[in-house]
Amino acid sequence: MNGNGEEVAVYEIAVVVSQSNVIKDKEIGDCLDILVAEFRNVGLIVDIVSGVSDEFIKVAAPPVTLGRAAAEIQLKKPTRMDLQFEWEEMDAFLKQPDGSLFSWSERFQCYHHLIYGIVNKSNLMISLKYDGKEFCWEVGQSLLQTLESKGIVKQVFPLHAEMKRKKLLRSWALNWWDLTDQPIDEIYSYFGTKVAIYFAFLGKYTQWLFFPAALGLIVQLVDFGSLQLLALPVFFISITLWAVLFFQFWKRKNYALLARWQINCTIGIGQGHKLLGMKWSYRQPPVEVIKTLGTDKAREKELYQRHEWLGHLMRFRNDVFVILSIICLQLPFELAYAHLYEVIGSDIIKFGLTAIYLFVIQYFTQIGGKISVKLIKNENNENSENRADSLVYKVVFGLYFMQSYIGIFYHALLHRNFRTLRQVLIQRLIISEVLENLLENSLPYMKYSYKKYKTIRNKKKHENNKPSGKIHVSTRVEKEYLKPAYSASIVEELEDGLFDDFLELALQFGMIMMFACAFPLAFAFAAVNNIMEIRTDALKLLSMFKRPVPRDAVTIGAWINIFQFLIVMSICTNSALLVWLYDQEGKWKIEPGLAAILIMEHVLLLIKFGFSHFVPEEPAWVRANRVRNATQAQDVCSKQLLRTISGEKTSNESKKNE
Template sequence: MNGSNGEDLVHEIAMVVPKRVQREGGGEEEEGGNCVEVLVDELNKRGLAIDRVVGLTDEFLKVAAPRETLGSAAAELQIRKPTRVGIDLPFEMDGAEAFLTQPDGSLFSWFERFRCYQHLIYGIVNNCSSDITLRLSGREFRWAVGESLVRRLESEGVIKQVFPLHDELKRKELLRTWAFDWLDFTHQPIDQIYSYFGAKIGVYFSFLGMYTRWMIFPAVVGFIVQMVDFGYLQFLVLPIFFISIILWAALLLQFWKRKNAALLARWHINHTIGPSQGYKFLGMEWSSLPCPKELIKKLGNEKTREKEAYQRYEWFAYFKRFRNDVIVILSIICLQLPFELAYAHLYEVITSDILKFVLTVIYLLIIEYFNRFGGKISVKLINREINENAEYRANSLIYKVFGLYFMQTYIGIFYHVLLHRNFKTLRQVLIQRLIISQVFWTLMDGSLPYLKYSYRKYRVRKKKKKETGSSMGKIQFNSRVEKEYLKPAYSASIGAELEDGLFDDFLELALQFGMIMMFACAFPLAFVIATVNNVMGIRTKALKLLVTLRRPVPRAAATIGAWLNICQFLIVMSICTNSALLVCLYDREGKWKIEPGLAAILLIEHILLLLKFGLSRLVPEEPAWVRASRVKNVTQAQDMYSKQLLRTISGEISSVKKKSE
């Protein structure tokens, strides 16, 4: 894909520009300074290969880069890559063979290539001594000295979009080995997914596959507990099921950490914060901060002034985040909580099952709109925060939006459990929520992108017929790049500013995990429904990414981030909620007496909380081979730097002696 080893160039980026205007007498309009022609010339000068494709209403510039061009861009960006001696060093084209390759054999990952493409495309600036006049269809505008050409053309509406293109060969291979491979229902070519989509999507599907495989155990046990009548032993079976489920969930997350560490080692990704995720301090990017001596000189010679500046920045950032969290919490309590309790009360009062189902559908549609609106408000609040890097900003958004969804998903169920203690109604609510929510997310994943794509194709055909005045039959799209342009982007429902479409996929998974865990004792069969849904979800999400959506913009990620903390929180909540469910089952009269059975439940709760936190000590977060490899790399780095330091010191001493002589 990098054009190495004699491979054919693959066009990975597309730029959408207006079609060339046709003369009245035939032929294309040719005028000096045509901005599209200037753009093509400048892209060629940067070493990029351009393929021009004319669509129905627009023209597309397909961009490819040889390995040498990407290597030069990587060197200019000082992209740090792991070497064969275990040290991460800034890339240099002359020493390319010393750097480790990707799992697919390419020199650069998709994320690194995309960064290089951005640098090459947006790095075209006017280096002349004066402004350049650009023209397009009678319009004129100036390209100022030192200004980016692409950004100028984007502001003028000449470049409509710049987006990644699918690689047809690799896309079809992934369709065969991933989307259409049903023989092993949890098998996924994770290395290929990482190479094609990047680390963030690769980590997500690795977690989804592991979670689905591990779900087989609680699904089988839950099916037996739900369907088999154990008679008087039922009160003993449920606590055992409860204990096993909590231990299963805690082990799942702990072993996921081990798998995550192994993936990062295999993909040569160091879990560190890079320059692109720069910290901000006093208005400066952390990566561009001066050395300590210069910083002290800037702030003053007194250490107290330096300390005060750091403390002021730290506490002001905490205050802003705390203020925004309070706003979200108060909004939930004052606005959403009454709405949730009103729904729960109506559901309890209504006697018809059909009306209950209709009420649940209407309720879910309304709260989906409320949550998306709340998510957009959260984005605006986060933009006013002082977060250390882009990852912290994204995590802050995840916590706020999940708080909204957590309230709307579970508060009505808590109402049935704690106030009415109606287990029959509780099971009905759980079944309806699981089925309706899974159907909703499936329709959102598959149908909505396809409907958007179909509508956009209809609009383009209608516009083409209107321009040509043709009354011919159906107009066909001859170019693949135009079809990809009309496909929806992989974006989050709350906006693409901080998160991509994985936000919604992770949110769906977290809500499902909370639903099946927190009410496991009331409805053990929920694990079966969740397992079937996840097996289907792996393939439908693969088809969505490969067929109905554009190729996503790669994002840097080493873990599942805040979602792991949310899952840990849900396990703790499930210990509390399932203990409350068991108490309700044992204490049918509602007197809350501490009898032997109730005392045993309280004891189980405390033991499970201790075990949940103790398992993190029993199960190491890194496999032994990953730790050994890391230690080996650190040792090699220390040896190399020590030898280099000794040579430098020896050279300086020798030069001083020669001067003295």
């Protein structure tokens, strides 16, 4: 609100237009003038801002404009069940946690429909002018897509809402007093579901880390005397039970968040990938073919079965290809590095070897990511989230699992060199995480500074013979345009920056869990790192990157299965570590102590799978609300159906009487 009590427009989308369009073509048919006029015709509020080298069209939409767009795209919104949105019945639809009618994801879909839905509805082609050249706006073609194809519109991206951004900076990114507390509802309203679920998971994971961190400090620093041999097995059992319970209670919190945000547990194609011109081609079910079959049920069943099994075979083929590539190419490379690290005595040479190794694996990772994307294109995945999950499995289990753990396995399981093992763990947990945090927070600023410098330099070259004052980037929209996008380091087609953030957590969890008995103090380092991670990730999203495109999600996806797999692996690896600690002579005698460790391993595996049924994933109050809402929705549908049938019956009888 401004001082006069009027509502101030919040600009949430920016369209970047080449500046040469404005300087040279101030005449009838000018692209910028036509684009702005069309934006206003569909009810958008438009503001034009001149930058150093480009023009920026900031776009806002009043509630009524968003409501009409939501009705046109048949947006599904929850009442007591998901219904098609109608602006006239807006009071029937549930509000967001911040009191607004539409979530950020829903508003983004409406913006996309409005700005990309401007098409040439006339019967003739319209002539447009740009940089002294003319081109045609074809009948039925999108105006914005036409301008994008000609290079006139450079980019369309979401804008930060400055008031909400500053509020989140104060209450979240810069609020160091609340170690793990976060305004999750405000994060959901501002960034969308997927980002909010990530930070909810990170916060709960960090809270639960306090227990194993304190226990690890006690085991590492306290001398238990004659009971010292029992300290590590007790610690191992405790952290295994802790990990199993944590993920069961995380699932409960996940359900509670979805219920609070009025989100169904089933989502369709992720909107984030197909909005703003981002497309993805994949094999669709043979629905169109089936429509032509009429009532031929046998043929329809055959097509569905063929499609289903073809998808399974393609996924199996791709998985076999990835596994064989890892065994034949990456495994020898990782083992060679681990062996050289073990036999080399000079720390300087070890440092140089590690630097070369880190440089080479960057290329391994990039090549593996590109190959994985090409393989996934041939899979029968139902939606973009399933394709992203498939990428996570292939890349994380393949490339990163080998890179992160094979060397540690080599030191721990083959050489039984616990001194080197602890050295590698400390190096990975402390040095690597500190360096990663520094890089992931400094690189965006360096990229922004370079783009800013390049923009100003190009402008000076363009105005070489013209006297002008000092050139600098002053507008907020241009500063946001120069910031890097929140994208994944490995591939941008399927994943955003959350891939790297989740990957960092998964690798950390694997380190502290699988080698817990070798270095109990690791949990304390992980807890301190994650407290820092919450604030640095928040600062990164709010200040260093463009506002990310909202993405739909109901869980953390494939990552939950990766964490569960790491728990099972940790039971096996820690049991092996305990065996080798108590069998230092290497005689492999099944003495009572070693037999107890083997029995403990089997018992913990049973407990791990048993606790999945002991602790219910869905809270009782969430399940009760879901059942009640489903029952009420069914009653409404039944009554409506009965009225329709009764009306048709009455109409038919009156026609017969006539």
